[in-house]
Amino acid sequence: MSEQKTKTAETQKVFLLGNEALVRGALEAGVDYASAYPGTPSSEIIERLSHEAKKRGIHVEWSSNEKVACEGAGAAAVAGLGSLAAMKNAGLAVALDFLTHCSLTGLGDQGGSMVVVVCDDPDAHSSGDETDSRWQARFAYAPMLEPTNVAEAREMIRYCFDLSREYDCYVFLRSYTRLSHGSSIVELGPLPEAKKGQAHPDCSAAVNPYLGKVHHVMALERLAKIKEVFETSKFNEYFGPEDAELLVIASGNGVSCGREALEMLGLEDQVGLLKLATLWPFPTELVRARAKQAKQILVLEEVDPVVEVLVKDALNGTEAASVPVLGKESGHVPMAGEITPDRALDALGKLTGKTHQGPGEAYQAKLKQITDEMLISRGLTWCPGCPHRASFWALDKAVKAEGGEVYVTGDIGCYTLDVFPEGKCQMNMLHAMGSSIGLASGLGQMHKFGWDKPVVSICGDSTFYHAVLPGLVSAIYNQANLVHVVLDNSATAMTGFQAHAGVGYNAMGEAAPKIDVVKLCEALGVPVTVADPFDIRGATKALRGVMAEGQGVRILVLRRACELVRMKADKNKPYKVVVNQDKCKGEECGTCYSKFRCPALLKDPVTGKASIREDACPGCGACASVCPFKAIEIQEVAK
Amino acid sequence: MSLATDPYNLIVCGVGGQGNILIARLIGRILAENGYHLAIGETFGAAQRGGSVFSSLRISKKHAYGPLIPKGGANLIVSLEPLETLRLLSNFGNENVVTLSNTQTAMPVGVLAGRAEYPDVDKLRRAIQELSAKALFTPATDIAVELGAPIVSNIVLLGALLGAKLLPISEEEVKQDMASTFPPSKLELNYQALQRGIETVA
Numbered sequence: 001m002s003e004q005k006t007k008t009a010e011t012q013k014v015f016l017l018g019n020e021a022l023v024r025g026a027l028e029a030g031v032d033y034a035s036a037y038p039g040t041p042s043s044e045i046i047e048r049l050s051h052e053a054k055k056r057g058i059h060v061e062w063s064s065n066e067k068v069a070c071e072g073a074g075a076a077a078v079a080g081l082g083s084l085a086a087m088k089n090a091g092l093a094v095a096l097d098f099l100t101h102c103s104l105t106g107l108g109d110q111g112g113s114m115v116v117v118v119c120d121d122p123d124a125h126s127s128g129d130e131t132d133s134r135w136q137a138r139f140a141y142a143p144m145l146e147p148t149n150v151a152e153a154r155e156m157i158r159y160c161f162d163l164s165r166e167y168d169c170y171v172f173l174r175s176y177t178r179l180s181h182g183s184s185i186v187e188l189g190p191l192p193e194a195k196k197g198q199a200h201p202d203c204s205a206a207v208n209p210y211l212g213k214v215h216h217v218m219a220l221e222r223l224a225k226i227k228e229v230f231e232t233s234k235f236n237e238y239f240g241p242e243d244a245e246l247l248v249i250a251s252g253n254g255v256s257c258g259r260e261a262l263e264m265l266g267l268e269d270q271v272g273l274l275k276l277a278t279l280w281p282f283p284t285e286l287v288r289a290r291a292k293q294a295k296q297i298l299v300l301e302e303v304d305p306v307v308e309v310l311v312k313d314a315l316n317g318t319e320a321a322s323v324p325v326l327g328k329e330s331g332h333v334p335m336a337g338e339i340t341p342d343r344a345l346d347a348l349g350k351l352t353g354k355t356h357q358g359p360g361e362a363y364q365a366k367l368k369q370i371t372d373e374m375l376i377s378r379g380l381t382w383c384p385g386c387p388h389r390a391s392f393w394a395l396d397k398a399v400k401a402e403g404g405e406v407y408v409t410g411d412i413g414c415y416t417l418d419v420f421p422e423g424k425c426q427m428n429m430l431h432a433m434g435s436s437i438g439l440a441s442g443l444g445q446m447h448k449f450g451w452d453k454p455v456v457s458i459c460g461d462s463t464f465y466h467a468v469l470p471g472l473v474s475a476i477y478n479q480a481n482l483v484h485v486v487l488d489n490s491a492t493a494m495t496g497f498q499a500h501a502g503v504g505y506n507a508m509g510e511a512a513p514k515i516d517v518v519k520l521c522e523a524l525g526v527p528v529t530v531a532d533p534f535d536i537r538g539a540t541k542a543l544r545g546v547m548a549e550g551q552g553v554r555i556l557v558l559r560r561a562c563e564l565v566r567m568k569a570d571k572n573k574p575y576k577v578v579v580n581q582d583k584c585k586g587e588e589c590g591t592c593y594s595k596f597r598c599p600a601l602l603k604d605p606v607t608g609k610a611s612i613r614e615d616a617c618p619g620c621g622a623c624a625s626v627c628p629f630k631a632i633e634i635q636e637v638a639k
Numbered sequence: 640m641s642l643a644t645d646p647y648n649l650i651v652c653g654v655g656g657q658g659n660i661l662i663a664r665l666i667g668r669i670l671a672e673n674g675y676h677l678a679i680g681e682t683f684g685a686a687q688r689g690g691s692v693f694s695s696l697r698i699s700k701k702h703a704y705g706p707l708i709p710k711g712g713a714n715l716i717v718s719l720e721p722l723e724t725l726r727l728l729s730n731f732g733n734e735n736v737v738t739l740s741n742t743q744t745a746m747p748v749g750v751l752a753g754r755a756e757y758p759d760v761d762k763l764r765r766a767i768q769e770l771s772a773k774a775l776f777t778p779a780t781d782i783a784v785e786l787g788a789p790i791v792s793n794i795v796l797l798g799a800l801l802g803a804k805l806l807p808i809s810e811e812e813v814k815q816d817m818a819s820t821f822p823p824s825k826l827e828l829n830y831q832a833l834q835r836g837i838e839t840v841a
């Protein structure tokens with residue numbers, strides 16, 4: 001994924017991932033400070049920047065959460081530097097507490113700039129929700145732009161830095177999965193000389209927000225000025241005939257989907273398409289001018305009807321007020337999910353009566369019949385050798401031993417896979433980063449209201465630093481009754497192994513202080529037990545032990561490195577694990593392959609007994625303590 | 640050689656961990672060098688390991704298309720796993736689609752656990768044939784195992800794609816790209832894998 005020069009290298013064209021294009025643009029703009037908490041689809045931004053950090057004298061960090069990341073970036077901007085904070089949609093909710101204030105005070109008069117990149121995940125490909133961050137720009141009184149494609153992403157982020165500097169406010173750039181994780185050819189601009197930024201923190205202009213009303217007025221005035229600029233922005237473009245009666249207004253991914261649908265229907269010469277890239281403040285005049293000759297307007301965007309609502313607003317009270325604005329609210333485009341060429345085709349079909357000739361009926365019938373019969377899904381599960389599988393097995397055992405009456409709150413990380421059919425489905429509630437402990441904290445008070453089931457909350461190590469700590473402090477202080485389990489696998493594994501406060505190195509790979517979860521919890525003055533999930537019996541016993549203690553907050557740390565981390569450090573398998581075919585009961589039992597479900601374990605189709613795929617098994621040995629007949633044997637591997 | 644249609648929609652699919660993204664990007668880079676507009680769409684995240692994954696390539700001489708292929712709109716599906724060929728056909732198949740599939744199956748976890756059944760392999764093959772204008776199969780994994788490195792299955796399949804002359808890219812161009820992107824110590828093995836792949840179809 002490095003910047004591969006193409007044959008046209010003279011013109012500096014390279015093939016880049018959307019997130020890499022954003023990085024390139026930020027580098028071209030001279031970014032000095034970058035911070036984030038990882039989250040798909042945003043993680044590659046800081047990751048790639050970290051590769052450039054030392055070479056170019058940039059500070060790059062994985063902050064413990066998005067609010068902290070934005071605060072750091074904000075301070076750097078106040079010191080006169082160019083800063084970038086990146087996050088996924090869910091992270092913006094965390095950061096807004098600060099960002100809503102920061103747009104009131106501005107960035108001070110040291111000439112700093114700050115861009116906040118938010119990567120939404122329409123269709124929730126790898127997220128718990130598909131919330132649309134575009135609403136938040138209005139809410140936070142901050143400008144927002146949305147690129148249409150990978151090449152534009154590079155150019156637009158550069159512009160965002162300029163805009164930020166000129167108008168003394170941070171600027172939102174909204175990305176989305178199909179941009180962040182799409183790749184295309186990008187024409188590069190020049191990189192500035194690597195420099196050590198000259199920082200001059202001067203906070204006198206970037207004061208506290210406790211002049212809220214005054215600052216609010218200033219922020220609104222600033223937005224009014226930026227609106228003027230956006231009215232004629234080159235990022236908003238019009239395609240098609242000047243007298244088009246049907247006008248498509250599209251933003252983000254909606255632009256390419258809309259253009260393609262028009263092309264497929266042969267409508268490019270009849271229908272106009274207005275590409276809107278400056279979303280807030282909304283360029284009302286531009287929209288009004290384009291709407292004048294239109295008899296109908298169709299809006300293509302993802303996810304919520306944000307542009308649609310703003311277009312309606314803009315036309316309200318003008319001569320175009322009666323032009324129907326169609327899209328999500330009118331049912332022409334579905335309210336949920338990403339925009340696709342098919343959705344654009346559908347919507348345009350409804351308005352023009354034109355249809356695209358897809359596969360014939362006979363083909364479709366055959367396709368349906370065959371796929372109905374044969375297509376099975378590929379369930380999601382933990383990797384072979386993953387400690388989480390063992391941890392949840394132990395939890396399952398402990399819960400059963402309690403008669404099943406245990407309430408479990410989960411959190412965000414690889415362990416979330418528990419909720420899928422191939423998991424143990426132990427988690428009863430699962431929400432935001434850190435919600436495990438917050439929810440448990442509430443449930444842990446329910447004994448006062450006549451409900452006294454045991455409560456277990458579960459988080460991972462990265463989540464622990466991100467948002468569990470304050471909740472944990474609160475639970476301890478308020479004497480909630482709960483067991484909090486930290487699945488400490490020394491990794492932010494789900495997003496690609498970014499560094500965090502517990503791993504001992506930073507975003508740039510340099511040694512960093514290692515904050516130990518166990519010591520930290522001990523310092524909070526509550527009982528802390530540590531167990532190894534691969535010793536499933538021991539882990540189950542430990543869980544039952546802490547659950548039996550009954551009162552207050554009790555902490556169990558199940559500690560074992562993520563298998564992918566271990567493999568990187570040590571290519572050798574810890575054990576050679578084999579199934580003793582004489583002892584295995586096969587079908588009569590099936591515990592290991594049909595209940596424990598490590599993907600390296602299978603029922604041998606010939607013998608009907610358990611068998612281990614040597615190529616897939618990293619030799620963790622966990623299944624040995626799962627087999628009720630001691631048929632799975634582990635042998636130490638000579639090093 | 641030029642493309643059969645414009646835009647030309649190529650899908651490279653498989654199971655997380657098989658290296659489909661690597662070959663999708665390699666093909667993409669070469670086509671871009673040859674003057675095509677190109678966009679690749681991928682999703683990554685929770686489905687990284689063991690789940691269904693695919694990359695869509697939009698290739699055109701006219702202009703850059705968006706990364707998403709319209710339903711029923713694939714021209715070529717290159718697949719590292721036969722059940723995944725069927726999965727992608729179910730969304731993007733049509734009367735004219737060409738498929739190239741690895742013959743080696745990868746069992747979903749539900750199958751390993753004995754709770755679901757993988758379709759009969761011969762039947763699956765016939766189904767793919769029935770749903771493709773032209774269906775090619777290559778024992779890419781078997782060949783890679785023979786070479787002592789199951790990991791290069793994707794490169795064997797790429798070789799088969801070259802051998803079948805389905806895209807306007809040449810062996811030379813692929814080797815050049817590999818030379819500039821692969822670690823030198825891995826080049827010989829990958830050249831071999833590519834060669835063996837080409838031979839399966841030639």
Ligand code: SF4
Pocket residue numbers: 384385386577598599600601612616617618619620621622623624
């Ligand atoms: S030792 Fe057992 S549980 Fe561990 S990876 Fe191998 S088969 Fe799976």
Ligand code: SF4
Pocket residue numbers: 579583584585586587589590591592593609610626627628629630631632
């Ligand atoms: S748990 Fe033990 S006895 Fe049961 S199927 Fe697995 S190996 Fe055989």
